[in-house]
Amino acid sequence: MTDKRSKLEFNKLQKRLRRNVGKAIMDFSMIEDGDKIMVCLSGGKDSYTLLDILMNLQKSAPVKFELIAVNLDQKQPGFPETVLPNYLSTLDIPFEIIEEDTYSVVKRVIPEGKTTCGLCSRLRRGVIYGWAERHGITKIALGHHRDDMIETLFLNMFFGGSMKSMPPKLKSDDGKHIVIRPLAYCKERDIAKYAKAKNYPIIPCNLCGSQENLQRQNIKMMLQDWDRKYPGRIETIFKAMTNVAPSHLADNEIYDFKGLSQDVASKAGGDTLFDTPQFNLPEFDTDDDEDDSDESQQSKSIQFVNIG
Ligand code: SF4
Numbered sequence: 001m002t003d004k005r006s007k008l009e010f011n012k013l014q015k016r017l018r019r020n021v022g023k024a025i026m027d028f029s030m031i032e033d034g035d036k037i038m039v040c041l042s043g044g045k046d047s048y049t050l051l052d053i054l055m056n057l058q059k060s061a062p063v064k065f066e067l068i069a070v071n072l073d074q075k076q077p078g079f080p081e082t083v084l085p086n087y088l089s090t091l092d093i094p095f096e097i098i099e100e101d102t103y104s105v106v107k108r109v110i111p112e113g114k115t116t117c118g119l120c121s122r123l124r125r126g127v128i129y130g131w132a133e134r135h136g137i138t139k140i141a142l143g144h145h146r147d148d149m150i151e152t153l154f155l156n157m158f159f160g161g162s163m164k165s166m167p168p169k170l171k172s173d174d175g176k177h178i179v180i181r182p183l184a185y186c187k188e189r190d191i192a193k194y195a196k197a198k199n200y201p202i203i204p205c206n207l208c209g210s211q212e213n214l215q216r217q218n219i220k221m222m223l224q225d226w227d228r229k230y231p232g233r234i235e236t237i238f239k240a241m242t243n244v245a246p247s248h249l250a251d252n253e254i255y256d257f258k259g260l261s262q263d264v265a266s267k268a269g270g271d272t273l274f275d276t277p278q279f280n281l282p283e284f285d286t287d288d289d290e291d292d293s294d295e296s297q298q299s300k301s302i303q304f305v306n307i308g
Helices: 003-027 045-060 083-089 102-109 117-134 146-160 188-198 214-229 233-241
Strands: 036-040 066-073 095-099 139-141 169-171 178-180 278-281 300-303
Touching: 003 045, 003 188, 036 045, 036 117, 045 066, 045 188, 066 117, 083 095, 095 117, 102 117, 117 139, 146 188, 146 214, 146 233, 214 233
Parallel strands: 036 066, 036 139, 066 095, 139 178
Antiparallel strands: 169 178, 278 300
16 A cells, blocks of 8 residues: 555544544533543553544543543552553643552452452542542543444343343443543444554553453454444444334333323334334445545435235
8 A cells, every 4th residue: 555545544534533523522511611621541542532532532522621641550450560560751731640459458358360440440430530639630530432332232232131231321320430432433443443553552452361241242353243244233233222212112111011001192203013124224334435425424214024
């Protein structure tokens, strides 16, 4: 590939990532004027990309907000302590490395061979929330992307018996913190390409030796397999996550089935008992060099025959 061609492709990729982040920020009102945003950096491709795109958007955003990059060094054996400070020193941004030995706590409390991620995540969350509170942070930005959200949905359905994922915006249980995921509309494939092109100093994510990410890997492989066999399926699944019909599921908590009677107003198009339902699918995005024009974002309609 010529230099000119790869530069052109990189520019398109960067534009797409920025547009997707901007759209997610708008759609979910993630950032407001005066926000002080803590960007959590793990040293993986996703969080480096998140920081880069947010720093870039900060320059042109119609609102003023602060960014502070924060890494939690959990003292996992082999964690390369200098990598992130060295990288962050080259950027024009305040940063903080929090040192907290949660690794030893997890090792001490959890018996060998038992699952560690639950306690490890709770401890990490506690440290991050505590730091955010002490430093007047108004939003905590995490680097999870669209594919993380889809994988989490299936993990929860397959192993947790619930339909829930990672939301683009979340209020902490104690009500003190707002967590945002500005990469919610970004594909992992785009982020991986971007991180490679930017040559970020990636820190491996397997330092703790946990096997618990195995199930996530299995789900990832399942989704990749579907994507190969049925192009567009991943996009459709994500579209479904943004297009939920509580009245057509079976959860009494989110829809008042018991209170349903002839007196309750009907929702237009809600009765699909004998109809041929219409499904609005997003334009399939199967090509890495996808057309970024607005036309390509238009949805198309497909008819499914209800044979039930
Ligand atoms: S994979 Fe390791 S670092 Fe990540 S949550 Fe699990 S135990 Fe903690």
